[in-house]
Amino acid sequence: MNIKLLIIGFVWPEPKSSAAGSRMLQLIEQFQNQGYEITFVSAAKTSDNTFDLSEIGVTTKNILLNDSSFDEFVSQLKPNIVLFDRFMTEEQYGWRVAERCSNALRILDTEDFHGLRKAREMALKENVEVSVEHLQNDITKREIASIYRCDLSLIISEAEIEILITQFKIDKRLFYYLPFLLGPISKAEVEQLPSFEDRQHFITIGNFLHAPNYDAVLYLKQFIWPLIRQQLPNAEMHIYGAYESQKISQLNNTKEGFLIKGFAEDVNGVMQNAKVCLVPLRFGAGLKGKLVDAMQNGTPCIMSNIAAEGMFGALQPNGFVEDIPENFANKAVELYMNSKIWKQKKDLGFKVLKKHFIKTDFEDDFSNMIKELANNLIEHRQNNFIGSLLQHQTLQSVKYMSKWIEEKNR
Known part of the structure; x- marks a missing residue:
């Protein structure tokens, strides 16, 4: 049986336009090396710079925001893992995945700590040092809630893991350090x-x-x-x-x-x-x-x-x-x-x-981490009570807001 990975993209990858686009292709390669059958979906529009994922054997599909058609799609696909590209995507589709594919491993690729970026931008505009008040901005609250709702979050910077653990007291077991993954240069x-x-x-x-x-x-x-x-x-x-x-x-x-x-x-x-x-x-x-x-x-x-x-x-x-x-x-x-x-x-x-940043240095450990997490998913989620609490609250709030928007758009 093929192991299926669903990636829900905030945007379609553009490796020539941004580091985020390159990063996504690196992640795809990591999972392909583990033997996953990958489907990439997004509600975003494509552009002239969009990478053709079919060239590397990835199935693609356009999806809609606030639309129950996604529920039917993900139920039929039955992915073993769902990877959310940035917390905004998890906010939109995380509750749908949790309802329809409760046993699927939910992974958040943060790309970077958006709340930290926002804090620094706020401090720069005020011409002051970054404070705890800056860090505790609305973006940070949304992002950390998303981290808790997921089973694992991929963090690209060790400095950001340190901030998330020391400043926000998040269990380190919810993080995995995965930087840029590059080939060797001779x-x-x-x-x-x-x-x-x-x-x-x-x-x-x-x-x-x-x-x-x-x-x-x-x-x-x-x-x-x-x-x-x-x-x-x-x-x-x-x-x-x-x-x-x-x-x-x-x-x-x-x-x-x-x-x-x-x-x-x-x-x-x-x-x-x-x-x-x-x-x-x-x-x-x-x-x-x-x-x-x-x-x-x-x-x-x-x-x-x-x-x-x-x-x-x-x-x-x-x-x-x-x-x-x-x-x-x-x-x-x-x-x-x-x-x-x-x-x-x-x-x-x-x-x-x-x-x-040599990709082969991470392949085995990352593969083993995913397998171990999948095999112990129930226990892992039981140890993440805050995540369960936030998932419950999300199902009661975001879910019905989304359904209201869907009805309004009919």
């Missing part, structure tokens, strides 16, 4: 990358719809790039990202060398041409895919502490970590001009990738 591949002398200019990259990325581009233009440009008048700042809007386009300034390049069809190509990657994120959460892209292509980085969080463990970063604009700019210039330091930082990046 010595020959590293040696073929462009050298220090063959590269030029600075780069940053990120989906412009993502608020932390847009803020970072503005911050870069207003406070950091002018300081770099004073010391390197011929250098250019190349900004890549999907979903470029007019407010992004109008930041383009050829005279200042601040160039909005838009969507990067080949992330590896543009990253390999650049000498230094700048990542001045001021709020956010999770792991930063742009740092992984940079390390894979031998491009050292200057990054903020927010950007570096959870990436390097006890190892040194593939560049410098700075938050003050003057220090950030000075380190960027130093890294851009000094070939010895540049090569050292490039090599550190490959050490980080090998130590923390």
